[in-house]
Amino acid sequence: MTATTPTPATTPTPSATPSKKTFEPTRARRVWLEVAVVVSVFLAGLVLFVVNFGLSVDSGADDTTLRFAGLFFLDILLGLLAVGLVTLRRLAPLTIGILLAVIAAASSFAVPAALLALVSLATRRRTRDIAIAIVVWLVSGAAAALLGIDLIGLPLTPVDLVLTLVIVALLLSVAVTIGVSIGSRRALVASLQERAILVEEEQRLREDAARDHERARIAREKHDSLAHRLSLTAMHASALRYRDDLDAAERASVVENVHDNARASLGELRDILAVVRAPGSTDPDHPQPTLDDLEALIATATTATPVDTRVAVDTATLHPTVSRHAYRIVQECLTNARRHAPGMPVTLTIDGVVDDRIFLTVRNPLPADTRTRTHAQPPTPGFGLIGIDERVRSVHGTLDLTPGPDEFRVEVSLPWPISA
Known part of the structure; x- marks a missing residue:
């Protein structure tokens, strides 16, 4: 006998469109994940800001000037703004990516948030948007370096500028690669999920077809039984109509048979489904096997x-x-x-x-x-x-x-x- 494991009939599964299963976390979990991401970006930006401050002071930046103080607080404010804007990266990925790229050119605090926005943009795997974001990164970074918009306040030499842009380009390439790989994985998961749903739906349709076929078969069997009973009823009724030699006992017996078969026919009729007999069936009045x-x-x-x-x-x-x-x-x-x-x-x-x-x-x-x-x-x-x-x-x-x-x-x- 088949080694398959069907759904137990005592608690049959109703035929209904299967609910769409998803691999996405619940809404509460998504909120907590977003909070964790924002906190991580904030901490990473704070660490990068402190490191940049220390390196700038060690490199000869004069921390007693008004310019230094202004850039110091501007870096912090732009960084906090970037942390707030990064929460909108899914609503307007290209706009947020460009805006944070410009902010990151003037704020070391904003760099982690801008990189996260670029990764999020890359998950969509749109070459044009990614190229625009990278160009904005490089142009704004070059402008900031040439204008000396940093705590040191000195513009970079051409050699240092080229080296800085190469390092930034490598960093952006890593971020884009990570984003594209995440997007590819999401697309693969979505494809497998859709395929699983289609397979489940196809299986459900095949099971429904099998059930309908069996119901039709059952109904045909009941139809055959009904035809057999009606034939017996007609035969006994004919005996009453044409036989005038029956005594009272025989006539009562025939009437009883007609009565029993008529009642049984009504019971069978209530169970018949609205189906027709399959083409090519033979002996329609022959009762089904028992x-x-x-x-x-x-x-x-x-x-x-x-x-x-x-x-x-x-x-x-x-x-x-x-x-x-x-x-x-x-x-x-x-x-x-x-x-x-x-x-x-x-x-x-x-x-x-x-x-x-x-x-x-x-x-x-x-x-x-x-x-x-x-x-x-x-x-x-x-x-x-x-x-x-x-x-x-x-x-x-x-x-x-x-x-x-x-x-x-x-x-x-x-x-x-x-x-x-």
Whole structure:
């Protein structure tokens, strides 16, 4: 029998469009992550500002002049402004990236925030925007160096300017590379997520199609049973119409048969779904097989799969509808066993309490290769088991599946109403 693990029928999964699963963090977590990023940028900018201040003083900057004090406080103010603007990097990535690039040219405190904005811009992988941001970085940095907008106050020599621009270009290349790699990973995750959703949706549609097919099959079987009952009703009614030699007892018996078949036909009619018979079907008035035909089914199955049948209860009073479903369930189980565990013995047990419930148990050991696959990867539901689930639910029964590891077992409990 198949080694797949379907959804238990006792708590069936409704057919509904699956909710879109995302790998994004929750809103609260995103807020905390953003807070952590802003704090990190602030601390990195503060460290860089202190280092730049120390190097400037060691390099001969006069920290007693009004110019030095003005650039000192300007660096701090621009840095704090950059930390605030970096929180808007996702709303207007190019604008924020350009603005912070200009600010970073005049403020060492703002450099980490500007680099983060450039990384965020690069995650979008738009070559034109990245090129514009890099050009602004280099031009504004060169202008600041030539104008001497720093704590030292001396313009750089051409050689030092070229060396500085090369270092800045390398730093920007690293930032862009990081951003592009992050963007590529996000795109890959989004693609895999979308593919998983499509696969899930396709599986759901296939399961729905299998369920619809099984419902149509059930409805056709009920249609056949109804046609059979109506034929019997018509036959007995004809006897009443054309037979004038019947005594009172015989006439009462015929009327009783007509009455019983008419009531049973009404019950069958209530269960019929709005489907048509499949093209090419034959013998429309022939009743569908029931557990009374189990011996023929077992005899056919035994030619390919040894079946040990243990029937501990008389099913003569079982309602025809339940008996048909029980027959089809056993048939599907034997088919699955023949397909997925060829040659393995199958044990069929039928037990129950008359006028209460009937219990069907079909089990078979799993082949060695199937056991290995079952342990390695959880299987997905098979359409045959979905059909069994539909039959069980259609008569308000229960289904319990045990997919291993050593054997596959199907346990079905069906109601046992008195036969009509």
